[in-house]
Amino acid sequence: MIALVDMDAFFAAVEQHDNPSLRGRPVGVVNGERGSTIIAASYEARPFGIRTGTQWSEARERCREIVRIVARPARYAEVSGRIMTALAEVSPEIEVFSVDEAFLDLTSCQDYYRHDPQRIACLIQKTVHKASGLSCSVGIAGDKTTAKWAARQQKPHGLVVIHPDEAEALLAPLPLTELCGIGPGIAEFFAHYGVRVCGDMRKIPISVPARRFGNLGRRLWLMAQARDPAPVETRRREQKSISHGKILPPDTRDPVVLQTFYMHLAEKMGVRLRRGGLVVRDFHIGLRAPEGWRQAWLQVEQPTDDGLAIFQLCKRFLRQHWFGEVVRQIHIHGGSPCPTGQQPDFFEPPPGRDSNRVMDEVNSQFGAFTLHRGLMHGHARTAPIISPAWAHHGTASGFLTITPGTEPKGRKKR
Numbered sequence: 001m002i003a004l005v006d007m008d009a010f011f012a013a014v015e016q017h018d019n020p021s022l023r024g025r026p027v028g029v030v031n032g033e034r035g036s037t038i039i040a041a042s043y044e045a046r047p048f049g050i051r052t053g054t055q056w057s058e059a060r061e062r063c064r065e066i067v068r069i070v071a072r073p074a075r076y077a078e079v080s081g082r083i084m085t086a087l088a089e090v091s092p093e094i095e096v097f098s099v100d101e102a103f104l105d106l107t108s109c110q111d112y113y114r115h116d117p118q119r120i121a122c123l124i125q126k127t128v129h130k131a132s133g134l135s136c137s138v139g140i141a142g143d144k145t146t147a148k149w150a151a152r153q154q155k156p157h158g159l160v161v162i163h164p165d166e167a168e169a170l171l172a173p174l175p176l177t178e179l180c181g182i183g184p185g186i187a188e189f190f191a192h193y194g195v196r197v198c199g200d201m202r203k204i205p206i207s208v209p210a211r212r213f214g215n216l217g218r219r220l221w222l223m224a225q226a227r228d229p230a231p232v233e234t235r236r237r238e239q240k241s242i243s244h245g246k247i248l249p250p251d252t253r254d255p256v257v258l259q260t261f262y263m264h265l266a267e268k269m270g271v272r273l274r275r276g277g278l279v280v281r282d283f284h285i286g287l288r289a290p291e292g293w294r295q296a297w298l299q300v301e302q303p304t305d306d307g308l309a310i311f312q313l314c315k316r317f318l319r320q321h322w323f324g325e326v327v328r329q330i331h332i333h334g335g336s337p338c339p340t341g342q343q344p345d346f347f348e349p350p351p352g353r354d355s356n357r358v359m360d361e362v363n364s365q366f367g368a369f370t371l372h373r374g375l376m377h378g379h380a381r382t383a384p385i386i387s388p389a390w391a392h393h394g395t396a397s398g399f400l401t402i403t404p405g406t407e408p409k410g411r412k413k414r
């Protein structure tokens, strides 16, 4: 459940709020003393066809009474800051999309708001009004693009909820350009394939836009069908945790093989942490045995971004929680990453920094796992893509030395 909160005529509304004599009057906000273009028009000016982008000279011709106001960006930023802070109280998963728009991911707080989107939308409007004295429009839907479209439908002070089941049919008759992010250029590309309204999109395969626009193309294809996959990008969400997991080939119970897979995840996590300039102290490590998941939190002595240090934890986890059974799935989850360089240890330099740096440099040039640790030798480059092949053929096909049907080996042999 995603909400898009869009302030109504934001800059103009701030001016009318701060200066009561402007209330109820057509106002055009321009950029600077000599600004020639209107960057925000109050709702009183809109019946004259005056909106963002209208030339001031033209606006004057259409509406003699329009009041010219020079923009005060610092004031708008300040009001915006107060609004966003207040909205973060409704849901901490907030993406500030622009100075006057924000996405809120409400998925995980639906319970708290009794699964009532209307009620949440009202709460959002009240919250914004309390923080700023201004009004906003809210669209709630199952994906970002639909939510954004919904918010525009009943401005000002609009409140539109579109249930995911109804979204595709609602968008179907709309020209593609009605959707956020689809300009005339992209629309022209799709028109070439007979796709003019959103509903046409399902007639072409996803590969058509994917070939032309890559991942964006895939997103566009889904967007038109009200299935925009883009998440609400909160920085907090990125920082909350980093996870890597893997479904293992059938009958994986060889300790060396298992370790190799863990090392793979540990190294991937190390690379990802280093790329983000992050370190982690607490790791949640798990494996899925036939009867279910076994998991534990393990801690390194000092926060790390080193794959080998993470791998050592995995080995400790295996010693404590694995007794030779078949393992179906494994995962590593790094909790609360913090920026590298916090609380450095003066006495013991973090291990493995130099070799990691070299490894990262080589691999960024020649591909992931070109340079890798000994345990992974011979497996490193194929491991990330091996599991689909396994599902199909169900044999080792020369990959890892796995002997199906091996009896549990007991603790000593590991």
Ligand SMILES: [Mg+2]
Pocket (backbone or CB within 6 Å): 006, 007, 008, 009, 010, 100, 101
């Ligand atoms: Mg707006």
